[in-house]
Amino acid sequence: xxxxxxxxxxxTEHVASMSDxxxxxxxxxxLTSEATLEYDFGxxxxxxxxxxxxxxxxxxxxxxxxxESGDLLTTxxxxxxxxxxxxxxxxxxxxxxxxxxxxxxGYQDGARKIEATKxxxxxxxxxxxxxxxxxxxxxxxxxxxxxxxxxxxVAMLYDELKAALFNCERLPEKRANHAMxxxxxxxxxxxxxxxxxxxxxxxxxxGFNSANxxxx
Numbered sequence: 001x002x003x004x005x006x007x008x009x010x011x012t013e014h015v016a017s018m019s020d021x022x023x024x025x026x027x028x029x030x031l032t033s034e035a036t037l038e039y040d041f042g043x044x045x046x047x048x049x050x051x052x053x054x055x056x057x058x059x060x061x062x063x064x065x066x067x068e069s070g071d072l073l074t075t076x077x078x079x080x081x082x083x084x085x086x087x088x089x090x091x092x093x094x095x096x097x098x099x100x101x102x103x104x105x106g107y108q109d110g111a112r113k114i115e116a117t118k119x120x121x122x123x124x125x126x127x128x129x130x131x132x133x134x135x136x137x138x139x140x141x142x143x144x145x146x147x148x149x150x151x152x153x154v155a156m157l158y159d160e161l162k163a164a165l166f167n168c169e170r171l172p173e174k175r176a177n178h179a180m181x182x183x184x185x186x187x188x189x190x191x192x193x194x195x196x197x198x199x200x201x202x203x204x205x206x207g208f209n210s211a212n213x214x215x216x
Contacts, residue, residue, distance in 0.1 A: 004038070007067070008033070008036075015029050015045075015047045030049075032048055041068075043065050043067070044085070046060075060077070061074050061077050063075060064094065073093070074094070075095075076094065076095065097173055098172055099171055100149075101148075102157060102161070102169070102170055103143065103145050103168060103171055104166055105168060106138070106143075106166070106167040107138060107139060107166045110165055111166055113136075113139065113164075115160065116138075119164065120134055124149065138166060154170065
């Protein structure tokens with residue numbers, strides 16, 4: 001974990017490296033320290049030309065320095081800084097977005113299996129038997145990734161699973177299984193490995209009830 005002073009040193013070094021590239025164009029860059037924003041995850045730094053008479057430069061995207069790691073992540077200028085901070089909070093990437101995958105990690109006391117089963121059938125596009133087996137496996141401590149049919153479906157599935165007292169999280173596009181982005185299905189996590197099925201019935205009927213895939 002780093003301090004603000006250490007983060008500012010990282011930011012200053014970064015801006016200096018960009019400034020060196022701007023010398024040939026007749027200007028230099030510097031941090032706008034008074035504009036720095038502090039958050040629980042770190043700091044957002046801004047910079048601009050050192051010449052007060054110069055028109056503000058284009059493309060001077062603010063950047064994040066993470067408190068935990070000291071890593072530097074560039075945002076953008078096409079949207080507000082709030083937009084990039086929201087992306088960072090939800091995906092870990094200022095330019096990231098949530099994908100169609102949901103990771104179901106467990107359940108709470110009183111979890112409503114029937115409601116969860118109905119939601120999976122509707123929003124993942126699978127049959128009753130497969131939806132029931134997914135719910136049963138979640139109740140048996142499996143961790144399962146499911147991929148919804150659309151952006152609207154994944155939002156509704158997440159809300160409905162939460163309401164049914166299942167623990168779940170939406171996954172960023174970069175973390176979601178690529179095969180699942182192309183075709184609906186589930187990923188069953190088994191001791192660090194994943195068993196991918198785009199046609200659920202065959203996985204569940206042929207092998208998912210075996211001891212080595214049933215539990216983690």
